[in-house]
Amino acid sequence: MKLLVIIPAFNEEGAIRTVIREVQAAVPGAPVLVIDDCSLDETKAAAREAGAQVLPLPHHLGLGGCVQAGYKLAYELGFDYVARVDGDGQHNPADIPRLLEVLQKKNVQMVIGSRYSEGGGEYSSVPRGLGIMLFRMVLRPILGKAVHDPTSGFVAVNREALKVFSHSFPLEYPEIEALVVLQRKRFQFEEVECIFRDRMAGQSTITPMKSFRYMIHVLLGVLVNILRKRAVS
Amino acid sequence: MERLIQLVNVVSLLLMLVVFLSLRRQRIRPEYSVAWLGACAALFLFSVWPGPALWLQRMLGLPDRPLALMLIVFAVFMAVFYRFTVRISDLKDSNIALAQRVAILEFHIRSLDEKVKNSNGN
Numbered sequence: 001m002k003l004l005v006i007i008p009a010f011n012e013e014g015a016i017r018t019v020i021r022e023v024q025a026a027v028p029g030a031p032v033l034v035i036d037d038c039s040l041d042e043t044k045a046a047a048r049e050a051g052a053q054v055l056p057l058p059h060h061l062g063l064g065g066c067v068q069a070g071y072k073l074a075y076e077l078g079f080d081y082v083a084r085v086d087g088d089g090q091h092n093p094a095d096i097p098r099l100l101e102v103l104q105k106k107n108v109q110m111v112i113g114s115r116y117s118e119g120g121g122e123y124s125s126v127p128r129g130l131g132i133m134l135f136r137m138v139l140r141p142i143l144g145k146a147v148h149d150p151t152s153g154f155v156a157v158n159r160e161a162l163k164v165f166s167h168s169f170p171l172e173y174p175e176i177e178a179l180v181v182l183q184r185k186r187f188q189f190e191e192v193e194c195i196f197r198d199r200m201a202g203q204s205t206i207t208p209m210k211s212f213r214y215m216i217h218v219l220l221g222v223l224v225n226i227l228r229k230r231a232v233s
Numbered sequence: 234m235e236r237l238i239q240l241v242n243v244v245s246l247l248l249m250l251v252v253f254l255s256l257r258r259q260r261i262r263p264e265y266s267v268a269w270l271g272a273c274a275a276l277f278l279f280s281v282w283p284g285p286a287l288w289l290q291r292m293l294g295l296p297d298r299p300l301a302l303m304l305i306v307f308a309v310f311m312a313v314f315y316r317f318t319v320r321i322s323d324l325k326d327s328n329i330a331l332a333q334r335v336a337i338l339e340f341h342i343r344s345l346d347e348k349v350k351n352s353n354g355n
Contacts, residue, residue, distance in 0.1 A: 035336075053344075057336045061329055069333040073340060171329065 001104075003030045004079040005096065006070035007052070008063060009087030013041040014201025016087050020050035023085060026093040027100075033073065034087065037066040043087070063153075064171035075159075075166040083156040089200030091154040095192070099156040102190050109161040109187035110178075112147070113154030113194035127208065131215055135176055138222060143183050148191055150176045161187060170225075176218045180225040237299040238280050241306060245276035268316055272309045279305050 005023050009016055016034065023032050034047035038060040047054050055069055067084060074082045081100060085091045091113060099111045116132070135150045153175055157165065164185055170177035182189060252269045255261040261269075279285050279302060290301040 053340070055336050055340050058332050058339075061332055065329045065333065068329075069336055072333055073337050076337070 001100075002078065002080045003027060003083065003100065004070075004074045004077070004081070005030050005032045005083045005085060005093070006067070006074065007032065007034045007047075007085050007087045008037065008066040008070065009034050009039065009043050009047070010037040010060070010066070011039045011041050011043060011202060012087035013039070013043045013046050015089040015199065016043055016046050016052075017050040018200055019085065019087055019089050019093065020047060020052045023093040023096070024051065026096050027083075033070055035066045035070045037061060037063075062172055064169055064174035067174060068165060068169035068171075071157075071162055071169065072166040075162045079162070080159050081156060082162055084153060086153050088202065090196050090198070092194065092197060095154070095194045096156065098192050098194075099154075102192050103156050103158055106190050107188075108190045109158050109185075110182055110189040111156045112149060112152050112189060112191045113196075114149035114152055114191035115194065115196050116148040127211055131211065134215070135218065138219065139176065139179060142180060142222065142226065147179060147189075150179060154194060154196075160185075170221055173214050173218050173221070177221040177225055180222050184225065235299070238302060241276055241302055242280045245273045245280065249273040249277070265317075265320075268313050272313050275309055276306055 005027060007016070007019060007023070012019075020032050020034070023030070032052040033055055034043070034052045035055045035057065036044045036047070037057050044054050044056055055073055057066060057069060061069070070084070071082065081103065083096045083099060085093055085096070095113055099113055102108070103111045132149070132151060136147060139147050139150055155175075161182060164181065164187070165178065168181055170181065179189065249270060252261065252266050252273065256263060256266050283298060286298050286301040286305060289295070289304060290298050293301070293304075295301050295304070
């Protein structure tokens, strides 16, 4: 099994070393690729120091562009599986083997590490909880099955999904739209219950205004993805 | 209301001048100036030649010609904005793909560099 662990990172100098070491401990031998989205701090140096390879973007692309760069490289290098872990330490890399196990055994194209699988987990704020509930309602008829944590960025994908994502991946707020992209290919996904942690360092850049923009963008993106012609084969 | 027509007249000429100056200073690429110059020329023509505005006024039952002219102004600039929005979206997509390609190539070059260094070290 050829696995690559990708970590999209923007100004994660404070957490990136620990995240990389945790990944190395969780999946020994798997290469770790940090995609640096033009950080203003020493994220790149810290990642290299911790033993990761770094894909340095020439300018800030945002999360979607950053993750897709990792998917493209992974696809070109012939990896069979890619696990994506955030660089802020919220995802516990110890859960990666469970995600991979489900990915292989259930014959699905993507597995999501879910905070709210089977309705469990606590929402970090009321607006966030409401937003997630709204997305669940919107996605349920589109995907044909329930998704409990559509905003989770803790995912593992196989080579089929990798091929699709390396060609077509939502750019600004990718997680939810990526599910719609997969559905259009008739791909399947599963959720695995995970416990997310607090950020190890730094502060979240999410503000109420950004959350509102996020919701509008995502709903529009989902609509566009549904209406778009099936161009990617 | 005739003043409004004169204003459109002056604004279209001024805009044309600004576009020409920007072209001269190479702040606008020639291919992107065509839409602006075309729009300015169209506005100028419609303001000095009343035919199309009068036709639109009759068609839509508008009370006066300047209002019809403003409608034409609005439609022309909406078309220009739409054209540029499409172009900007295309450029953004190309820019992202290019940035990703540059990053991937830089990654490969670095990997090759490391391999060469390691083989030289051995």
